[in-house]
Structure formats: structure tokens, C-alpha cells
Amino acid sequence: xxxxxxxxxxxxxxxxxxxxxxRGNMSATxxxxxxxxxxxxxxxxxxxxxxxxxxxxxxxxxESFSGVCAAKRDAEKYLQKAESDNFSRSxxxxxxxxxxxxxxxxxxxxxxxxxxxxxxxxxxxxxxxNGQLLCDPRFKWPQATQHYQQDVPVFVTNMYYPPWDPNxxxxxxxxxxxxxxxxxxxxxxxxxxxxxxxxxxxxxxxxTVELSDxxxxxxxDTYELRKNIPTPMDTGDAMNTMVPLxxxxxxxxxxxxxxxxxxxxxxxxxxxxxVANPEKFRVIWAAGLPSWFAxxxxxxxxxxxxVFPVEVTYRGCEKIERLNLPKTNDxxxxxxxxxxxxxxxxxxxxxxxxxxxxxxxRIIEYIEDYKCDGAxxxxxxxxxxxxxxxxxxxxxxxxxxxxxxxxxxEGDIVDISSYNEADTHNRIDAFIETLAASKARKG
Amino acid sequence: xxxxxxxxxxxxxxxxxxLEDGKIRSFxxxxxxxxxxxAGAAAAKAALDKIGITRVEIARxxxxxxxxxxxxxxxxxxxxxxxxxxxxxxxxPSVKTVMDVGAQYSRAIRLDNEGRIANxxxxxxxxxxxxxxxxxxxxxxxxxxxEIGELSLKAQKPVEFTTGCxxxxxxxxxxxxxxxASPADILAGIHNAMASKIVTxxxxxxxxPDYAVTGGGAMDIGLVNSLGLEIEAKLFVPDNPRITAxxxxxxxxLEQSKR
Numbered sequence: 154x155x156x157x158x159x160x161x162x163x164x165x166x167x168x169x170x171x172x173x174x175x176r177g178n179m180s181a182t183x184x185x186x187x188x189x190x191x192x193x194x195x196x197x198x199x200x201x202x203x204x205x206x207x208x209x210x211x212x213x214x215x216e217s218f219s220g221v222c223a224a225k226r227d228a229e230k231y232l233q234k235a236e237s238d239n240f241s242r243s244x245x246x247x248x249x250x251x252x253x254x255x256x257x258x259x260x261x262x263x264x265x266x267x268x269x270x271x272x273x274x275x276x277x278x279x280x281x282x283n284g285q286l287l288c289d290p291r292f293k294w295p296q297a298t299q300h301y302q303q304d305v306p307v308f309v310t311n312m313y314y315p316p317w318d319p320n321x322x323x324x325x326x327x328x329x330x331x332x333x334x335x336x337x338x339x340x341x342x343x344x345x346x347x348x349x350x351x352x353x354x355x356x357x358x359x360x361t362v363e364l365s366d367x368x369x370x371x372x373x374d375t376y377e378l379r380k381n382i383p384t385p386m387d388t389g390d391a392m393n394t395m396v397p398l399x400x401x402x403x404x405x406x407x408x409x410x411x412x413x414x415x416x417x418x419x420x421x422x423x424x425x426x427x428v429a430n431p432e433k434f435r436v437i438w439a440a441g442l443p444s445w446f447a448x449x450x451x452x453x454x455x456x457x458x459x460v461f462p463v464e465v466t467y468r469g470c471e472k473i474e475r476l477n478l479p480k481t482n483d484x485x486x487x488x489x490x491x492x493x494x495x496x497x498x499x500x501x502x503x504x505x506x507x508x509x510x511x512x513x514x515r516i517i518e519y520i521e522d523y524k525c526d527g528a529x530x531x532x533x534x535x536x537x538x539x540x541x542x543x544x545x546x547x548x549x550x551x552x553x554x555x556x557x558x559x560x561x562x563e564g565d566i567v568d569i570s571s572y573n574e575a576d577t578h579n580r581i582d583a584f585i586e587t588l589a590a591s592k593a594r595k596g
Numbered sequence: 597x598x599x600x601x602x603x604x605x606x607x608x609x610x611x612x613x614x615l616e617d618g619k620i621r622s623f624x625x626x627x628x629x630x631x632x633x634x635a636g637a638a639a640a641k642a643a644l645d646k647i648g649i650t651r652v653e654i655a656r657x658x659x660x661x662x663x664x665x666x667x668x669x670x671x672x673x674x675x676x677x678x679x680x681x682x683x684x685x686x687x688x689p690s691v692k693t694v695m696d697v698g699a700q701y702s703r704a705i706r707l708d709n710e711g712r713i714a715n716x717x718x719x720x721x722x723x724x725x726x727x728x729x730x731x732x733x734x735x736x737x738x739x740x741x742x743e744i745g746e747l748s749l750k751a752q753k754p755v756e757f758t759t760g761c762x763x764x765x766x767x768x769x770x771x772x773x774x775x776x777a778s779p780a781d782i783l784a785g786i787h788n789a790m791a792s793k794i795v796t797x798x799x800x801x802x803x804x805p806d807y808a809v810t811g812g813g814a815m816d817i818g819l820v821n822s823l824g825l826e827i828e829a830k831l832f833v834p835d836n837p838r839i840t841a842x843x844x845x846x847x848x849x850l851e852q853s854k855r
Contacts, residue, residue: 544800561717575662576701576718583677583716590712 164390164428164455165421167414171393174410175217175271178400182275183265185211191278191349194298194305196291197399198469199283200312200334200492201341203365203484206403207358208345213274214400215294219250221270223445223567231257232568240297245290246535246567252298259301276302279348281341282309289538308344310337312489314496317511323500327493334489342485355484361403362484366491368408369470372398375415379462380523383427385418388438388461389451395467433458434526434588436560439516439550440465440543441531444564447572450581457585463523465515471495508553513546517554527558527588533565558591560584600853601643601654602846603636604676604839605663608699608727608812610635611842612643614654615850622646623839632663639842640667658849660841662700672852677705677716679844684808685711686847687840688832692804695794695823696840697813699727704798715801719793727813732766733786737779741816748783748818755785765789783818791822798827808832810840 185192193205195212205212222228228246231253236242238256240249257266258276265273282295295307312334315323342353379386386394394414397407421427436454438461444450451461476494481487499511499518506514516528528550530543547559560580565571599621604611605628614622624642628635636659644650651657651669659667660679667673677696684694685707694705706715719726734741755772757765769782790813795803807829813819814837824831834840 548800556714558715579662579675579677580718583675583713586675586678587713587716590708590714593712594708594710 164385164387165394165414165417167410167417168386168390168393170410171396174396174401174406175221178212178214178217179221179271179274181211182213182277183272185275192275193345194277194280194295196282196288196294198287199281199285199291199310200338200488201281201283201310202402203358203361203488204338204341204345204353205281207361208349208351208353210279210345210349212400213277215251216247217396217400218254218270218274219247219567220445222250222254223569224448225270226446226569227268227270228446228567229569242568243535245288245294245537246565248290248294248297249535250567252294252301255298256301277305279344280305280307281345282307283312283337284309285312287538288536306344306348308341310341312337312492314493315500317500317503319504323497327497330493331486331489334492335483335486338485338488359482359484362487364405364408365403366473368398368402368411369491370472370474371408371411371415372470373472375411375418376463376468377522378415378418378422381422382435382524383425383429383432384435384460384462384523385421385427386414386462387428387451387455388464388466389448389455391461391464391467392443392448392451395469398470399467428460429455429458431458432460434585434592435460435462435524436527436529436588437461437516437519437523437525438464438466439528439530439559440512440546441540441562442466442533442536442566443531444533444569444572445566446569447564447574447577450577453578453581457581459585459588461529463519463525465512465519469495471498506553508549510546510549512542513549513553516546516550520554520557525557526592527560527584529560529562529584531562531564534563534571535565535568558584558587560587598853599649599654600846600849601640601651601657602679602842602844602849603640603657603659603664603667603670604661604679604841604845605632605636605639605659605667606661606676606698606700606841609838610639610661610663611839612636612639613839613842613846614643614647614649615846618850620843620846623836623842625838628663633666633668636663636667637669640669656849656853658845658852660845671849674845674848676841677703678713679841679848680810681705681707681711681713681844682847683840683842683844684810684832684834686843687834688806688808691806691808691832693798693801693807695798695807695809696811697727697790697794697809697819698811699731702726702794702797702811702813704794704801706801706804717797717800719797727811729765729786729790730813730816730819733769733783736766736769736773737782739779744783745815745817745819747780748787748816749821750780751784752778753781754788755781757785757789784822787816787818787822788826790819791826794823795826803827805829806832808834810834810837812838814838 231250234253235249263276280295284292397410401407503509503511503514602613610628657670659670660676696703702719708714
């Protein structure tokens, strides 16, 4: 039985529509069969969104499913199921929760187990993986779950970007990485054509990519409104409002969502309405996925006058003009450039600050732009590839920038057994006292 | 005459300190048990009874610690981290780095020149650097926790544990006992393992002299000795290290009572 979950209010009414988005994505997989569409088990930030959308392939997002289970505090049964077949708890709990669900569904002949959140997700017709640099489970997750669905074809691509080298010039090698990524995307298209039996309509793909670019721009225009003091939107909301960008990129619905959100934030600014009243401290969510079962902690911060006007997490886009992308008529090559430049466009700034790194430089840029007093990092034990570097990022930030208050929170994305509310709130309270002391020192 | 009260309801013990005109007049330490609400009240009563006064005569009360929010009669609450900082700064104004070894957690706190928190960090969910490790050691060696410190100072050849994990160290300690290692050598080895973890934690907030050790762990002279060797510096230790946070809470109460 699921534990009782505390309700979470959202600061924006637009964010309140997000559950319908998430539910819609999951039910789209269940309706796909009757609509004659193919379902692909898919993973976020893989550069494959527009390919799927342009070919009417319905993505079944594993991370979204696991996040929903966590938010409903109902992931334990799936984690235990995966654990029963020797998947360790220290593996990515997005993966193990989703694999546990897949195992149960297979035992039921492809029918989602009773009680699955919002009916669960349909058995996929294919799996599209991408072993990129963000996440090590991406290499093996599709193959691991294929173990239980052996007739489902898997296609795992690799989308890399130049590694950070303070002494090297990434501009010299970017084109190589772009060519590699574009070739991988071309192979993805071929795979999808084979499974769906349909040819890619490249004009439609180009229009889809164009819509994605517009959505990237609009997302940043919207989020930059949060620079306002008081900020009209908090990271607690952003952990919801990332859904259209992250899971529905390349759709009109995603674009329209940010039109509404932008209008709401502009109105809040005009009305002088902020997340916290008074807004005592502004802090950045500097790295890490949230504990989906404890999003109420953002309100705990807000209730004490602490707001998050900006976060690194789920800000998976940038204004297109800032990326200075080379012109190309090939939409796949455009996706590849956008992917590579999204990561490398902080490299030049990082080189100018000795000892810095692109990830730290990005945090510094946001601290400056959004006038933040401190930084919060969340270290989720099962998400190694991102969170393992958090301590180093925090230390580098203090070393190359300034000694600002930093809070390292500990927990997990899905596994609630990692969480201790009293301990977390105690740390938050002490952090707020540190912020106050820091401000007092500055006079 | 003005009394103020500070209470620290920790996971292991609840502590209360009464200040009269800014000076410690009385204090009490009792086990927290399973009811933090009652433990906070009982610690306060014990401290007040010692000097024959009641809560009515207290101008202001501040509570802190794991169960600080459950002290219903407190006028305000603060975090035990802040209270440790304030308590240590009051006792040793030159200290910049505080290592607090509690029953469940260890913490490192860096202070600025005015005794305010500049940075802090708590250990991860691990008993390796906390008082829990000492309780485990006492259980396997069938001795009282209070005997650990003195006994460990008699070590001839401290055992080198291959792990900083209390769970694995327990089985390793049992193996070493079967190999003939003395209790003193085992305890000194545990102290060294704990000191290494705690100092590593403190390095994450930045080591800045002077240094102090507080919390229940600071009552263990063997652990303090190992910490001093690990950090290669003199350590300041309060006379009653378990009440540092309660003292800090009382000092906050005193400050607030002046407003």
C-alpha cells in the first residue's frame, strides 16, 4: 500500500496542468495499439524526440513512469520486484523501478499490473536507447529490460560531445562529434522505418525540429522572467513545468504550454506576486535530480522565505541564437549540432576562469544572472553519473568563484528508504541560518 | 536575576541548560528514549529542580535538536548546528572549526570571526563517524561506553581496520578478537577509523584553526586523542561537551530576552 503523501501546492496555475500532461503521455501508450501506432520505450535527452514525433511513434518514458511512482510513494513494489531478480538497490532507481514494472507486466501477458499509476504504460514495440554521457544506465537499461521482453527489438545509439579539456580547443573537434551524432540519428531513423514499416517524411521532421527550436527559445524566455525580484516561479514548480520540454518536445502542446506559462509569469510580475512573501533569500538548485517523493521540501524552503529562481536540473535547452549553430538543411544534422553545442557552449567561459569547469561555470552564470545568495545540491545515491561529481562541483564553485553558502542534500530520486524528513528539514534550517549569517557578514 | 533555558533534544540524549545572568547555573542530561516531547520536558525539569526553580521563573526558552520542535513550551527553536556553533564560540572564541560527534550523526561546522556559521556538513547516512560506532564497540567488547576512552589509551598496537563502516568493522573486530588482539588495541583502532572519517568530513568545510570537538563523542578521551593526531593540532574540548548545543540554545534565549 502506498504511503500517504503530503499534498504539494504549486505557485503557478499553469504548473497545475502538468499531471494531465504526464497522464496523457502514459495513456497515449495504452491507446497506441488501437490507433495503429507503434510504442517505443524511450529515454529523455537522447536527441530522438523529433524522430519519434515525426514518425507518429508514441514514446513510453521510463523515467517519467518511475518518477510518477516515486511521487505517489508507490515505487517500492517495483523496486522489490527488480531486486528479486538480483538488480541491486544501488543501481539507478529510475531503471530498477521501470524494470520491475516491465517484469510484472510480462508475467501478466503484457497487461499492466493492477494499481499501476494511471494505468501504467503499454508493452513497447521497440526500445530506443542512447548511451550518452549523462547517464551510465542508458547503455544497459534497454538491454536489461529486453531480457524480459526478448521479442522487442532494441536500438541503442551513442550521442557524445567533446569532453572538457581546459588545454584543448573543442572547436577543432566539434564537427567530428556532430558527424558521429548525426550518423547515429540516421541509423535510428532506419531502425524506426524498419519497425514501423513507414518512411521518414523529412519535411515533417524539419517542421518538427523547427517547432522544437521555437520551444527551446520560448522556454528560456519564460524561465528568464524568474530573474525578477520577487521571483514569480520556484524550482518546485520547475520540476513540473519541465515536462513539456522534456517529454513532449516537438509537439504543439509543449509550445502552447510555455505560451501560457510565460503569460502567467508576466502577469505575476506585473502584479508584484512572488513565490515567497517576503523573499528573504534566493538560492540556485545547482545540481541533482529531486527526490520525487519529497517535492514538498521546496515548499518548506518557500515557507521560510527561501526561493529558487533558477535550477540547472531539467533546463535542457538554451536560446538557439546563443548556440551559434551552423546552417544546415539536414534536420538530423541540426539536432546533432544543437546537442553538441548545448554542452560545449559553456566551455569558452570556463576557460576564462582558471580552475573552473563548464558545469561550475554554468552555475556561476546562473548565480550572477538570478542574483542568488547560495546553492543547493542534491546527491541522489542511485544516480551515480551525475551525482558522483556534485561534491567536486561544490568545492570548485567555492574555490574559483566565492565562498557562498552551500547545502548538500542527500537522498534518492525514487527510493524513499533513503529519505529522512526530520534530518532533511534540520539541514535546511541550518542552511537558512548560514544564509542569514552570510548576508549579515556582507552587511 | 534573569533565568533563560536552552534545551537540546538529541537522538540519544536530551540536554537542558539554565543560565542566570548569562552564566551556567544548572544543567541536566537524560536519555531521550522514544518520546522526544517528554524527554525535552524532563531534561528541563531536571535542570530546574537542581536549583529549585520552575518554568514560571524562566524568561525565555529556546529548543533545538532532533526533537526540538516537540518542546511545546519553548518560545522559539533553532537548529542544533547553530546552537553548537554559538555554544562553542561562547566557550572558545578563537575556534573556527567545530567537530560535533553525536549519537547518530557527526557534523563539521566552520565559524566566522563572529561565531556565525560559515559552512557546515553532516555525515552521510553512516554510523562510521558517529557515537553509534562506539556503542557497537562497547557491545562487542562487553564494556560500558564510558570505559572506552581510558581503556583505548592503553593500546600498544592499535588495530588497523580495513573499513570505516561500522557494520563491517563489527565483524572485523570480532575476527581480531579471535586472533588475540586486545580490547585496548581494538578500541584505539576504532577511534582512529572514526577520527579519519570525522576529519575527512571537516576537510569538506575547510579546516581552519582553532579546532574544537563537542557532542557526546568528545567525552571519549581516546577519540579526542585520535582526532588530535589526525588533525595534527590542539583540540579545544568543553568541560561538558554533551551540553554545548543546549548552552547555545540558552544563549540564543538570552539574546532574544534582551530585545
